[in-house]
Amino acid sequence: MGCPICEKPTDPKYRPFCSKRCADLDLAKWLTGAYAIPSTDPDDFDELQDALENAEEERGPKPH
Template structure:
């Protein structure tokens, strides 16, 4: 088995990676959303737009 990041042979200590560095690179990809699967569901787009609108209103509330 090879490391999914750099293709070197894996190290049992860091399996499935070859080193702590490659394990950290993989973790960073998860944390930044690089592994996210894009959605084509229109409901997801509507929810995103609603959430963005709510966030904008919280940042710049309209006077009552």
């Protein structure tokens, strides 16, 4: 099995990756939400909508 980022042979030090660079690229994808799984669950949508509305209320009115 090769590196999941670039498919080069893996390095035991960075397994399952081939290098620190590929390991860091994978971590960045997790941190930015690139690996998020979209949901069609209505409860998830309602929770997101509530969270966005609360965040807008906390920020206050938009400057013009």
